Amino acid sequence: MRTYRRLILCALGLTLLVVVFGAYVRLSDAGLGCPDWPGCYGQLSPAHAAAPILDAHAADPHGPVSLPKAWKEMIHRYLAASLGLLIIAIAALAWHHRDRPGSAPVAATLLVVVVIFQGLLGKWTVTLLLKPAIVTAHLLGGLATLSLLGWLALRAFERRRLAAGRGLAAAARLGLVLLLAQxxxxxxxxxxxxxxxxxxxxxxxxxxxxxxxxANAFHVVRELGMTAEGELLSNAALTAIHWSHRLGALVAGGFLLAFGLALLRRPGAGRAGAVLLGLLAGQVALGVANVLLSLPLPLAVAHNAGAALLVLTMVWVNYRLRAGAAVSSQHAAMLRSQPARA
Known part of the structure; x- marks a missing residue:
């Protein structure tokens, strides 16, 4: 089990790196740095494909292909492929230790399925030329991978669980749903x-x-920068997308703020509440700074990293509170079953 736990921690750290580096690749316009998949111009690395990359860059200096962008794209693919192999090893060990406490072979197998589909989304991101629906799904797939690994880590290390009422546990689930929607x-x-x-x-x-x-802002099946009818996406549609994100931040952020304050008041949950509120404050500050400072790349990448850490924190909170609610119910049932004392 020691190797199993270590691999989960390595995969968790690598997944966070892949998610954040993927955001960096996208935000630095390097998503089509290699216009084919899984290699780069049919080669294993940009170094082997330098000639066609330089030719493409010379033909269109402001286009998506250049040697630095190709390296960014391929490094992301190397990291993602390494993560996939690591997750397969975790699933194999989970089944090997399936009779031991802390092992979760079914969840580990589900994680393998998610990663395979995530690889397909990575392929389609390139071959379908950055369709917004595919790229957004790829981002959510990365966070799903991170969440499952976080849950496996909590299960493997058998973290202490917090007894809590059903209301707080339900609020934790709703908070996670609102956060994922945001x-x-x-x-x-x-x-x-x-x-x-x-x-x-x-x-x-x-x-x-x-x-x-x-209406045009949220057509899912369409090309990048185009409406479903093939016309250019208007500024009004882009405004609708941006403003929806701000309104969502108001709803999700307000709920998580109230939930974090409730955790602070719950004995044993103060640290979780403090972590959640700290990350939430940082995420809001980064969002505002990105608007006022015209989206500097480091702050934009940090905003993506903040979202990943918030999701991981809410998975942690849900793991503790969900189990705690069950423990509380069982304890109450035991008390009711005891005969009354004279």
């Missing part, structure tokens, strides 16, 4: 290049309800 909106904003559709804050174009085209 992350999806953030991914949709990023993959549609709508992060700077509103350049003022807290208003947008000087209004708290700006003119927006929500």
């Amino acid at each position: 992350v999806a909106l953030g991914g949709w904003t990023s993959t549609n290049y709508a992060a700077l559709a509103c350049t003022d804050f807290p208003a947008c174009h000087g209004s708290l309800w700006p003119e927006a085209d929500y």
Whole structure:
């Protein structure tokens, strides 16, 4: 089991790196640095494909292909492939130790399925030329991988569980759902290049309800920068995407703020509440700074990293509170079953 636990921790750290580096690749416009898959111009590395890469860059100096962008894209693929092999090893060990406490072979197998599908999404991201729906799904797949690994780590190390009522456990689940919905909106904003559709804050174009085209903003099956009918996506549609992300932040952020404060008041959950509130404050600050400073690359990548850490934190909280709620119910049932004392 020691090797199993160590591999899970390595995979967890590597997944966080892959998610953050993937955001860096996307935000630095290197997503098509190698226009084929899984290699680069049919080669194992950009070093072996330098000639066609340089030719493509010479033909279009402002295009998506250049040697630095190709290296960014391929490094991300190398990291993702290494993660896939690591997860297969984790699943094999989970089944090998399936009779031991802390092993979760079914969840580990589900993780393998998620990673295989994530690899297909990575392929389609390139071959379908950065379709927003595919790129957003790829981001969510990375967070699903991170969440499952976080759950496996908690299970493998048998972390102490917190007794809590059903209300708090239900609030933790709702908080995770709201957070994932907000992350999806953030991914949709990023993959549609709508992060700077509103350049003022807290208003947008000087209004708290700006003119927006929500109908075209959320067509899922379409090309990048185009409507479903093949016309250019308007500024009003980009505004709708951006403003929806801000409204989502208001709803999810407000709920997580209240939930974090509730954790602070719960004995034994204060540290979880403090971590959640700290990450939430940092994420809000990064979001505002990205708008006011015109999306500097380090802050934009940090905003993606903050989202990943928030998701991982809510998985941690849900793991503890869900089990705690069950323990509390069992304890109450035992008390009810005891005969009353005279």
